[in-house]
């Protein structure tokens with residue numbers, strides 16, 4: 001599904017990602033772990049095309065994405081929910097959801113119907129369709145952001161710390177929804193996450209340190225030592 005090979009990314013002259021290799025198989029949930037500032041968000045931003053690599057490759061389903069701008073990658077099947085969610089606060093929940101369909105072939109011009117599957121995953125969104133996005137709680141905004149991403153029918157969903165700053169009961173709701181998304185749609189998920197319980201839902205982990213991948217394996221084999229080294233909570 002996703003293949004990242006020998007990726008090197010810089011901010012100006014700062015060398016941020018160093019020779020990163022990573023892959024996500026179809027239907028797999030893969031978790032990136034590591035302390036603050038090691039480059040996890042930078043890696044996701046490079047995969048979606050918001051940052052350019054200096055060297056290395058990013059491939060989706062065997063197709064080289066180098067040189068493709070973010071909207072072309074979105075149409076190619078990559079959806080991205082950034083850290084901090086970035087829903088549009090002045091728009092209603094319905095309008096925010098509609099924006100997700102812009103990634104579909106033909107865009108919003110041809111797609112006006114919100115797939116009810118997102119309401120099965122996140123019932124609260126249906127209840128609050130007419131409410132302004134900015135009036136939702138943090139956890140509800142996160143659910144809205146994930147639902148919006150799903151409406152573009154991606155093959156790969158990237159989530160950057162979806163449970164950051166969210167109350168524990170909603171963390172579990174989001175965790176369950178992500179598992180259900182994978183089980184019911186077969187899409188792949190690459191996420192950055194700090195909650196150990198959520199990390200353990202993933203099939204595979206990659207641990208990063210100083211811009212490089214320093215450990216990886218099935219999450220079932222995540223040892224206490226790895227957890228203590230790479231998770232800050």
Ligand SMILES: Nc1ncnc2c1ncn2[C@@H]1O[C@H](COP(=O)(O)OP(=O)(O)OP(=O)(O)O)[C@@H](O)[C@H]1O
Nearest residue numbers: 011014016034035036037038039040041042043083
């Ligand atoms: N716009 C930027 N310009 C310059 N340096 C940046 C920029 N954004 C991030 N960095 C630096 O790049 C490094 C990696 O940041 P990144 O956000 O990818 O880390 P992270 O592992 O996702 O951590 P966090 O969980 O804190 O977001 C950090 O040293 C950070 O200071």
